[in-house]
Amino acid sequence: MRERISEALREAYRRAVASGNLPDGELPSFTVEYPPDESFGDYASNIALVLASSLRMRPRDVAQRILEGMPEEPLIERVEIAGPGFINFFIKDSLWFEELRKACLMGRSYGRCENNGKRVLVEFVSANPTGPLHIGHGRIAAFGDALSRLLEWAGWEVEREYYINDVGTQMEVLGRSVLARYRELLGLEAEFPEDGYRGDYITDVAKEILKRYGRRLLELPEGEAVGIVSKEARDIILNWIREELSLFRVRFDRFFSEASLYENGKVDRVLEELESRGLLYRDEGAIWFSSSSFGDEKDRVVVRASGAKTYFASDIAYHLDKLSRGYDLLVNIWGADHHGYVKRLEAAIQALGHPKERLKVILVQLVNLLRHGKRVSMSTRAGEFAALRDVIGEVGVDASRFFLLLRRAESPLDFDLEVAKVKGEENPVYYVQYAHARISSIFKKAKERGVGLPDPEQVDLSPLTLPEERSLAKAVGTFPELVQDASSNFEPHPISTYLISLARSFHSYYNKHRVLGQKRELTEARLLLAWAIKEVIRNGLEILGVEAPEEM
RNA sequence: GCGCCCGUAGCUCAGCUGGAUAGAGCGUCGGACUUCGAAUCCGAAGGCCGGGCGUUCAAGUCGCCCCGGGCGUGCCA
Incomplete structure (x- = not known):
């Protein structure tokens, strides 16, 4: 729907220009977003505000002239100009209610995008094979896995790879x-x-x-x-x-050994390649790559004076190998302590003739593992670490993954074992799962009473008249847009936030209104609403790699 | 010293490429189970968005300078 609105606005702008209502010029980028308050409608655009500044006109006038050019759009109830010049769109209730049918009919594919024809390689974890994984790796694993799932939902063809540093x-x-x-x-x-x-x-x-x-x-x-x-x-x-x-339910398509790059000569070959481009030089017995001419802060050693190649050398070879496999995008997910490494790798990629945009490095901040608010150390060499295996043994896979995915990647995360274990209110995983289980419990109860699930194509939705019902239907209907937004930001965590909020709305509705035992038409309509919510919760949890239990 | 990340309610954090009156959860206080599962719900209190200057119609969001915390800054990986 959002896409249709922005298309309609572009069309309105073209018409306004054509009819001389607005001066010709470039249409700057504008947004169509969810306004902060329902009284501002379902969608709002700032198009008039951004145009006003480039046209040196009053925003509300611009808005007015755009509206005059708006094409007929049967799904829009009304449009208004508000505040400093926002254009607010009020969508017909029926659009959101129709979306419920779609969610039920499409089930597991509701929210999934068409294949976008692009291939992406996600490389993550890649922990050194010198010890078990700890909770920090767990965060990267959960993140990388969820991101991969999310990108698949958004239409990418995704491969997941683990790079093994088995040299040195x-x-x-x-x-x-x-x-x-x-x-x-x-x-x-x-x-x-x-x-x-x-x-x-x-x-x-x-x-x-x-x-x-x-x-x-x-x-x-x-x-x-x-x-x-x-x-x-x-x-x-x-x-x-x-x-x-x-x-931990984290799947890889490939484990790629660093040693193999030495065995098949790819490291030597990439060094020759750089040499032939005149990007290597000798100094103090070592061989340096002039990465600083590609934006790095200083040049980096690729072959030490001892003759040993550095980790960086094989990493260049690795990335050249990945690039040569023809992906449209390489995503590397690293612990934030590697951030100093990003520029030199981008330099290497550019030196080999690839645009640096081909590589996207996502840095995941480290995890503070706590118990009762007290920090648990995790140094591998000291031998005292918070093994991922122990954590998932103690708090479970679902709770661990959900907790680790609750925050933005670049924000440090406190993971308190005692909090994650609690099965009550303060633990959002169970809150969301409970909503799912509750709905299936309603269905069971309905069946006992001889009421089956309605046919999504036939059921009459007009009995849904409550504002809560409209909001719930809208939450369902915007799920596909959420998947797109989250994937284009390469951030799975908005999915968890969304699920919590959807579960909240549902729990609240559940406590206030009854699904069963109403007039047949109303019960059927509400069953469809609950059904659609259930599909969306399950799909959202699926992206996070968390299970959606039928009962708890 | 230089670079990156972070600083929003008592605590943990959201805040979408700058947008309308800054939002959640936890915690605190007070309420709701003879009716579809109380792992739930309803209500209340709680804020100079670290500080300053700037950019503009508009700044929590962008720029510069400070303050505070984390990380990095190897011919380690």
């Missing part, structure tokens, strides 16, 4: 840490590496390796043993991570 000093450190525990398990003296990973899970890994190899590793030279152990440890930990993700 950290793998070496991991190997040495596990090897030390392995020796301890065999009752030998072991010097634990100073910068090693100290978590108990390292011992679990060592036990697993002991099971696979027995004492054999003791006979190998140190370097060789570390090599084997770090590879095995990588696989073991990666398997944990996969389990944790699937437990």
